[in-house]
Amino acid sequence: MAKQLIVNLFEMATPGHITHGLWRQPDNQRERYADISYWTELAQVAEAAGFDAIFLADVVGAYDVYDDSFEPALERGLQIPNIDPLLLVAAMAAVTEHVGFGVTFSTTYEPPFAFARRMATLDHLTRGRVGWNIVTSYLPNAARNFGLDDQIPHDTRYEIAAEYIDVLYKLWEGSWDDDAVVADKEVGTYSRVGAVRAIDHVGTHFRVKGPHLSEPSRQRVPLLFQASASKAGIAFAAQHAEVLFTADRPPGALERNIAAIRDESVRRGRLPEDTRYVVMATVIVAPTEEEARAKYEGYRTFRDPEGAFIHMSVPFHPLQHPADITVREALEREGRQDVIDAGGLPLHLTVGQFAGAVDEAWDSRFLAVGSPEQVADTIERWLDVDGIDGINLRQYHSFDTARDFGELVVPELRRRGRMRVAYTPGETLRERIFGEGPRLPERHPAARYRGGANL
Amino acid sequence: MAKQLIVNLFEMATPGHITHGLWRQPDNQRERYADISYWTELAQVAEAAGFDAIFLADVVGAYDVYDDSFEPALERGLQIPNIDPLLLVAAMAAVTEHVGFGVTFSTTYEPPFAFARRMATLDHLTRGRVGWNIVTSYLPNAARNFGLDDQIPHDTRYEIAAEYIDVLYKLWEGSWDDDAVVADKEVGTYSRVGAVRAIDHVGTHFRVKGPHLSEPSRQRVPLLFQASASKAGIAFAAQHAEVLFTADRPPGALERNIAAIRDESVRRGRLPEDTRYVVMATVIVAPTEEEARAKYEGYRTFRDPEGAFIHMSVPFHPLQHPADITVREALEREGRQDVIDAGGLPLHLTVGQFAGAVDEAWDSRFLAVGSPEQVADTIERWLDVDGIDGINLRQYHSFDTARDFGELVVPELRRRGRMRVAYTPGETLRERIFGEGPRLPERHPAARYRGGANL
Numbered sequence: 001m002a003k004q005l006i007v008n009l010f011e012m013a014t015p016g017h018i019t020h021g022l023w024r025q026p027d028n029q030r031e032r033y034a035d036i037s038y039w040t041e042l043a044q045v046a047e048a049a050g051f052d053a054i055f056l057a058d059v060v061g062a063y064d065v066y067d068d069s070f071e072p073a074l075e076r077g078l079q080i081p082n083i084d085p086l087l088l089v090a091a092m093a094a095v096t097e098h099v100g101f102g103v104t105f106s107t108t109y110e111p112p113f114a115f116a117r118r119m120a121t122l123d124h125l126t127r128g129r130v131g132w133n134i135v136t137s138y139l140p141n142a143a144r145n146f147g148l149d150d151q152i153p154h155d156t157r158y159e160i161a162a163e164y165i166d167v168l169y170k171l172w173e174g175s176w177d178d179d180a181v182v183a184d185k186e187v188g189t190y191s192r193v194g195a196v197r198a199i200d201h202v203g204t205h206f207r208v209k210g211p212h213l214s215e216p217s218r219q220r221v222p223l224l225f226q227a228s229a230s231k232a233g234i235a236f237a238a239q240h241a242e243v244l245f246t247a248d249r250p251p252g253a254l255e256r257n258i259a260a261i262r263d264e265s266v267r268r269g270r271l272p273e274d275t276r277y278v279v280m281a282t283v284i285v286a287p288t289e290e291e292a293r294a295k296y297e298g299y300r301t302f303r304d305p306e307g308a309f310i311h312m313s314v315p316f317h318p319l320q321h322p323a324d325i326t327v328r329e330a331l332e333r334e335g336r337q338d339v340i341d342a343g344g345l346p347l348h349l350t351v352g353q354f355a356g357a358v359d360e361a362w363d364s365r366f367l368a369v370g371s372p373e374q375v376a377d378t379i380e381r382w383l384d385v386d387g388i389d390g391i392n393l394r395q396y397h398s399f400d401t402a403r404d405f406g407e408l409v410v411p412e413l414r415r416r417g418r419m420r421v422a423y424t425p426g427e428t429l430r431e432r433i434f435g436e437g438p439r440l441p442e443r444h445p446a447a448r449y450r451g452g453a454n455l
Numbered sequence: 456m457a458k459q460l461i462v463n464l465f466e467m468a469t470p471g472h473i474t475h476g477l478w479r480q481p482d483n484q485r486e487r488y489a490d491i492s493y494w495t496e497l498a499q500v501a502e503a504a505g506f507d508a509i510f511l512a513d514v515v516g517a518y519d520v521y522d523d524s525f526e527p528a529l530e531r532g533l534q535i536p537n538i539d540p541l542l543l544v545a546a547m548a549a550v551t552e553h554v555g556f557g558v559t560f561s562t563t564y565e566p567p568f569a570f571a572r573r574m575a576t577l578d579h580l581t582r583g584r585v586g587w588n589i590v591t592s593y594l595p596n597a598a599r600n601f602g603l604d605d606q607i608p609h610d611t612r613y614e615i616a617a618e619y620i621d622v623l624y625k626l627w628e629g630s631w632d633d634d635a636v637v638a639d640k641e642v643g644t645y646s647r648v649g650a651v652r653a654i655d656h657v658g659t660h661f662r663v664k665g666p667h668l669s670e671p672s673r674q675r676v677p678l679l680f681q682a683s684a685s686k687a688g689i690a691f692a693a694q695h696a697e698v699l700f701t702a703d704r705p706p707g708a709l710e711r712n713i714a715a716i717r718d719e720s721v722r723r724g725r726l727p728e729d730t731r732y733v734v735m736a737t738v739i740v741a742p743t744e745e746e747a748r749a750k751y752e753g754y755r756t757f758r759d760p761e762g763a764f765i766h767m768s769v770p771f772h773p774l775q776h777p778a779d780i781t782v783r784e785a786l787e788r789e790g791r792q793d794v795i796d797a798g799g800l801p802l803h804l805t806v807g808q809f810a811g812a813v814d815e816a817w818d819s820r821f822l823a824v825g826s827p828e829q830v831a832d833t834i835e836r837w838l839d840v841d842g843i844d845g846i847n848l849r850q851y852h853s854f855d856t857a858r859d860f861g862e863l864v865v866p867e868l869r870r871r872g873r874m875r876v877a878y879t880p881g882e883t884l885r886e887r888i889f890g891e892g893p894r895l896p897e898r899h900p901a902a903r904y905r906g907g908a909n910l
Contacts, residue, residue, distance in 0.1 A: 013576075015638070015645050016645070021643070023640070023645070024640040024641075024643055025640075026640060031638045031640075031645075034576075034579040034580075034669075034670065034672075035579070035582075036548055036549060036579075036580045036581075036582075040549055060568070060569065060572075060668070061668075062666060062668070070653075070666065071648045074645075074646045074648060074651055074666075075643075075644055075645065075646060075647075075648050076643070076645060077638075077645025077646065080646070080666075080668060081636070081646065081668060081669055081670035082572075082668050082669070083572065083575065083576040083579060083668070083669050084569075084572050084573045084576040086542065087541065087542060087544075087545040087573065087576045087577060087580060088545070088576075088580075089542075090542040090543070090545035090546040091545040091546060091548060091549040091580055092549075093491055093546060094491060094495055094546040094547075094549035094550055095549055095550075109566060109569070110565060110566060110569055111564060111565060111601050111602070113515070113600040113601060114515065114539075114564070114565055114601075117515075117537075117538065117539050118539045118542065120538065121468075121489075121538040121539040121542045121543075122542060124489040124490070124491075124538060125489075125491045125542060125543075125546055126491075127491075141664060144662075144663075144664035145568040145663055145664050145665065146566050146568060146569075146663075147566070147661060147662045147663070148662075181536070183470070183486045183532075185478070185479040185480075185481060185486075186479075188476070188479055188530075188531070188759070189530055190470050190471070190478070190486075190529075190530065190531060190532025190536075191529045191530060191532065191535070191536065192530075193526045193529060193530050196525075196529055198525075206602060207599075207602045207603075208599075208600055208601075208602070209596060209599035209600050210600065211517060211525065211529075211535075213515070213516075213517070213535060213536060213537050213538070214489075214536055214537070214538050215489065215536035217489075304643070
């Protein structure tokens, strides 16, 4: 059977997420991001379109590296202001039945015990439609909002993340047996003694007694998303992640990256089909190619390349360097070998070139502009030639981007057998993506705590 | 004008909140507490009834002091399992327009920066209908879930709480000016430079850089609830709280307690009308007294006094003492002078008497069983003689307790001018309770950070 496309609507509760300047379109709705009706409407649009999930990005700090100030970002609405994405999932769950949710949360600053209960709560409230996008946070300002002097080094963040997720697995999988809750009104037993246990975790970074407070939810472990291109990030992903949001890389590199993670995951006892790969994509569609091109050009008049540059300037201070040295040299001057090693930045460009190129780069690789047939042709190439499994659909306009895709692209992909024809009632997000579940397979590391083993 | 009753529906996302054993009634709905439809239905019942708010209790640990085990609580569904209440508010906000929400969150274990954004998010999503019930946590197991060996001493918890709330005030009131957000699409300015600032908090327990990530919400500071009877708790309440959930005390003591807090608040520059006092109340109503009494007796057959005793046994280990020593002696033997000083426990009873009496005690003081007229008579006495302003309605049955009150008591109270006849469209929770707002008055300590002053 031909590979079917996973479609996540890429969102963030802020005016300017990743298409900087586009909020300025007169009929764009992004300034309503803090109103509940924005989210209930968006969720219903996404569900009507048949999307797999709404993928919510998040940051817990301001972008304040560029020009050593958060004001350039503030003025543009560039990821500030923003509000909490977990709460939005609960609101959207109240008005939908099928669409899933991927929600970003960092392992670096908040206690795992509370997060374990929050995600379990969302898995209950959505009836198993929730995923977690695991991040370790990269903004220096975020560290300063949580009592630190500066960002924790990249590899240390992944060490913390490894213990953090271990605590979560113990709570989610190890603390309550499947048959723990009986809710027997006759006998008066809600949960069975002996079927629930403390986890008694004592580690380097965390001590957590337990028991987990939530009874088992449908998936127990939310579908595990991860976005990372670094060496430490790849090792973590190979071990834990189910859906990888991979970086937009030059031809060849993306395929090698996918193969490297998949191979590493197999070395760790998982199966090749246990991981899926999604990329950020821009899809501008209209009944005809001409209309689509006109729409795309119309959107582009609002673009803010400087906003994109500010967004990408977290690892270094571009304004402190001559425009004609390379990004690699600038990073070396700031002693950021870790950033060079992590990959993802165009090291060979000059700082000046980078400033002009970053906004284009977000569109360059996975960009489809055209009629429904043309867009579907392109997406088929992404699936079959580039080897991806799905996309995080970048929004140029709320809610037109989602509506256009739902009304024009989804029917064409379904005609070609490239997208599911309908939601399966009652399925969890994991079952939707993998065709099995709702729990993680036995070969996943989370499973080793089942029944209280290995605690 | 006669005083009008504040009515909050008292809830917790768990099978057994505070009417232990009652979940066993065949048609009680409490075992649905983890299903989103329980909460959307409850919220609609509460709104149809005209309640001011749904007040959500919470704990972040298990009751494990009694018999040194969490299993007696576990078996009974006594506040375990439970799920996260903030997420429920977001879900309920999606299906209501008017009813408010009071949500419990502890100042002891989680970072203030994240909580500031979460509550701001809820204030946005509810359009100003949210309140925060400030607690410092009293369960030893909660401390162990968050990396500590044991509970932090009571007075230290209040020291932490004082700095915690100061950080919140700086973020909520001081970081963004009223006119910071312009969302000017023509010019391309979302927020005005100079109108948003870091808070640069450096204290004993917290360091928080800022700026706050959320733009100003309608109330900015959620309506501040507090439940505490201890000396440190009273000082904190007099300084900060707007609605006090006061302990169920013997006649005379309640009135003295209210007067003491109010006097202390006035000494701190607030006005007598800046604080409101609510008590937990049991109201069982039916068209006739006979039917109401029969209903009450029917409920009582499901009562679980041992569950109530387990619930109240957090400060000491009752099973380790002879049944014939007093509660005071038992506490002294465990070195818990702090608990004796805090008040709230019946020190003169023997441990054996206490075990039998605690469940009755929850009903004893503010109990009304009867016809709508009889119940309304009783409630008028609570308002006029006891001096309270409102109740947290204890649920014997979901959703009958709320429906009965809404259908039978509310119309009678409205006839007597003792309850508002309707919601005022668009009002915030603070405006509903105080008739002014939506922001805190200038004399409240939160106001001193406005415009970035005193940061």
